Amino acid sequence: MEVMLRFGASPKSDDDPDPWSNRVRPGTVRRVLAYFRPHVGKVALFVLIAAMEAFVVIATPLLMKELIDGGILKNDFGVVILMAVLTAGLAVAGALLSLMSAYVSAKIGEGVTYDLRVQALDHVRRLPIAFFTRTQTGVLVGRLHTELIMAQQAFGHLLMAATSVVTVLLVLAELFYLSWLVALVTLVLVPLFVVPWIWVGRIIQRRTGTLMETNAGLGGLLHERFNVQGAMLSKLFGRPDEEMADYRTRAGKIRKIGVSISIWARMSFAMMALMASIATAVVYGVGGGLVIDGAFQLGTLIAIATLLGRLFGPITQLSGMQETAQTVVVSFSRIFELLDLKPLIQERPDAKELEKDVAPGIEFDDVAFRYPTADEVSLASLEHLRTKREHGDVTADVLRGISFEAPAGTLTALVGPSGAGKSTMTHLVSRLYDPNSGAVRFDGHDLRDLTFDSIRGTVGVVSQDAYLFHDTIRENLLYARPTATEDELIEACKGAQIWELIQSLPRGFDTVTGDRGYRMSGGEKQRLAIARLLLKAPTVVVLDEATAHLDSESEAAVQRALKTALRSRTSLVIAHRLSTIREADQILVIDGGTVRERGTHDELLARGGLYSELYHTQFARPENNAAKPEPEEDEFDEEPEPLDTVVYGG
C-alpha cells in the first residue's frame, strides 16, 4: 500500500535536512533515562513485582504436574485437593500482582510524562512571539500532546517487555528441567514464529506512524479552517467543493490506513495463535511418545504444554522491544528538540523592577531592528509546510536609526504609510522583540535590564482587532487583574463606555464572548479591551487605533473610552484619526523604517513634507472628520483647551 508520509507535502530536495525524520541526536537515551531518576524507587518495586509474577507463571505448571503425577495417577485424593487449592491461591496472587504491577508502571509512566509535559509547557510559554508567528498551532499542540501520549503508551509496553525478560528466562529454565529434548524442540520452533511476527510488527508500526502524521496534518488544517476567522475566510473566499474533496481525500486515506492496520494486527494475532497451537501439537506429539516410552509421566507433559502457552506471549513482547524503545526515544527527542529551542528574549538574572504607578518616559536610542529568521526562532518541523528551509537567510532591516523621546505622560502619534514599521516600533515597547542595535528605554532603563513582570505591569496594549478568550466577559476582564472587585469591573466598563451594553445583556458579565469574542461587534470588542486596559491600569499605553468597522456612534464611544484610558499615561498611538493626531504632543512620521518627520500637527503641516501629503490624502478626508467624536460636556467644561494641545496626555 502506497502512503505518502504527509499529505499535501511538497517533495523535499536532497540537500534539505528532513526535520520530520526519526533520526535521534546522540545522548538522547541518556537524557531520557535522566527522567527516570526521580522514580528509581518505583522502578525497583516494579522489578520485584515482575519477578514475583514470573514466579507465579512457572509455579502453576509444576503444581499441575504434581496434581496429575502425584495425585491423580497415584489415586491420592489429598494431594489432588492440596494442589488444586494451591493453584487457585496462586491464581489469586497472580491477579493481585498484575494489578499492582499495572498500578506501579502507570505511576512511573504518568510521573515521567507529567514532568516532561510541565517542563515543555513552561518552556513553550517562555518562547518569544516570533516563535508563535512562525509555528502552526495545530502542529505545536500535537507535539505537546500526541507525542507525549505516544511516548507514554510505548513506555508502558516497554515495562511489560521488561517483565517478559524474567518470565521467558524462568520458563525456559523450567522447560529444560522438565525435559531437555522438548525444550530443544521448542527453541527450534521459536524463530519460525518470531521472525514473521517481527516483520508484521514493523509494518504495523510504520503504518501507525503514518496514521498519526496524517491525523496531525488533518488536525492542523481543521484547526486553521474551523476557527472563526478561518471559517469566515473560507466561507467568503473558499471553494467549498474543492475543500470538501480535499477533506474527503485526507479522511479516505485515514480510513484506508486504519483498515490496513486492523488487518495486519489481526494477522499478527492469528499468527501468534496459530504458531502456539502448532507448537503445542508438536510438543504433544513428541512428548506423547516420550510418555508412552516411559521417559516421563503424563503430568510432566501437561506441565510442558501449559508452560509453552505462557512462553509465546512474553517472547512476542520481547521481540517488539527494540522498536518500542525506539518509539519512546523518538517521541522524547521531539519534545527535547522543543526544549532545546533557546528563547531569543530572556530575562537577565539581575533584572530590575521599574517603579510602579509612575508613568515613565520612553526613549528610542538609535534603534535598528530586523525580524528574526526561521532558523533563529522556530523549528522547521513545527512550521508544517514542507517548504525549503531558509538556511542562512538574513531578513532586511525593518527599522533603522530610530531615535526619539516621548516624555512621561504625553501622547505620541505614529503615522506613516502601510508597512513603514509603526507596529514594529510598538512591539519593541512591550519587548515582544529586542532591537538588534540601539536601545529602548523607560526612564533611562534599557528594557533588557528590566524584569518581564515589570514590563508587563507597565505596558498595556489595545490592538485593532482585540482578542477575547472564549469565556465570560467577567473572566476576560479579570484576566488583566484577577483580584478586581465587582465595583472595579463596573467602573472600568463605565470608563470604557461599554457598561450600558453589558447591563443590557440578559447574562451581564456572565455572557460568553464566543470564540475570539466573535459575538461582539468590532467597536464593542475594542471597548471591552479598553476596559481590560483600565483594570490593568498600566502607565504606558500602546494603542493601534481601529481603522475600520466603527460607525460614527461607536467610534465616538471608543474615542471617549480612550480619553479615560490615555489620561496621565505615556501613550504611543498608531493614529489613523485626525482627532487623535491633532491632540498628540508629538507626531512621528515613519517611512521606510525611519523617522522622516517629527513635530506637532501645525508644525508638520507648515513644513509641507510627507505629513502634509498624508494629511491631504488620508487624514483630512471627510470620513475621518465625520467620525470625529463629539467632546463630552464634563470632559471639556472644566478646562477648555485647544484641540492641538494635551487632552489625552494630561
Ligand SMILES: Nc1ncnc2c1ncn2[C@@H]1O[C@H](COP(=O)(O)OP(=O)(O)OP(=O)(O)O)[C@@H](O)[C@H]1O
Ligand atoms: N513577523 C514578521 N516577520 C517578518 N517581517 C515582518 C513581520 N511583521 C512585519 N514584518 C514586516 O515589517 C515591515 C513593517 O511592518 P509593520 O507591521 O511594522 O508596518 P506598519 O507601519 O505597522 O504597517 P500597517 O500600517 O500596514 O499596519 C513590513 O514590511 C512587514 O512586512
